[in-house]
Amino acid sequence: MDLTGRVAVVTGGSRGIGRATAEWLARAGARVVLSYRARAAEAEAVAATIAAAGGQARAVAADVRDPAAVVALFDTAVAWGGGVDIVVANAGVWPAEPMPLASMPADQWRITLDTNLVGALQTAQEAARRLRPEGRLVLVSSTAAQRGEAFHADYAASKAALHGLAKSLAVELAPRGITVNVVAPGWVDTEMTADALAGEARRAIEASIPLGRVATAEDVAGPIVFLCSPLARHITGAVLSVNGGGVLCG
Structure with a gap:
């Protein structure tokens, strides 16, 4: 996949799926602007890794919950790049503790929705304003959006909303040749899921996945980069599940 000459924006690019996506886009030739909220050193390390491999990247502080920061x-x-061709709305949070919705404090679900939904919507809105013709927008969702997630209803709701957003924007932006798609990962081995995937819990989760393991960040980055490439030029409004078949087994 050759993305030479393209300029990409990746939110939440300091670690996990965002880092893997930024690095893969750069290997494909794109110039990458990766955002972070608080992990400046990690984000700068990603940019340095890309530069050391011969790519071009910039790390930029931006809290996607703040519309001015997104602008x-x-x-x-x-x-820096002369325009924007690719946007990956990846920034997100996973609630720290499972909790029934009936007893969930409003400040907990607001934090989840403010980042996962409002932040993604504001990123998508600016993408709609700035993307050049034939651009690409990919929203990172979750299989929780497809099957629900008991005791994490706020997370499932925040991610499910992205599916409706993508399908709506796919139609709105089609006249400009811009595609809008969703990648919905299942369990991914990242810093954000380290506690949830510890010990016996990991073994139980992997036993429920037909392919027998949780995904790596690179397993998810590859499909994202594919959707950003010319190979996916006739795919829009789609949800691509990346879960090792886990969503098939409840």
Whole structure:
């Protein structure tokens, strides 16, 4: 996949899926602007790794919950790269503790929705304004959006909303040749899921996945980069599940 000459914005690019996606996009030739909220050193390390491999990247502080920060992120991408061709809305949070919705404090579900939904919507809105013709927008969701997630209803709801957002924007932006798609990972071995995938819990989760293991961040980054490439030029409004078949088994 050759993305030479393209400029990509990846939110939540300091670790996990975002880091793997930023690095893969750069290997394909794209210039990458990766955002972070608090992990400056990790984000700068990603940019340095990309540069050491011969790519081009910039790490930019941007809290996607803040609309002004999202605008500034895109301003930086345009000033540095000359425009924006690819946007990956990846920034997200996983609730720290499972909890029944009936007893969930409002501040917990607001934090989840503010990042996973509002942050993604604001990123998508700016993408709709800035993407050049034939651009690509990919929203990172979750299989929780497809099958629900008991005791994490806030997370499942925040991710399910992205499916409706993508399908709506796919139609709105089609006249400009812009595609809008969703990648919905299952369990992924990242820093965010380290506690949930510890010990016996991991073995039980892997036993429920037909392919027998949780995904790596690279397993998810590959499909994202595919959807950002010319190979996916006639795919829009789609949800691509990346879960080793786990969603098939409840």
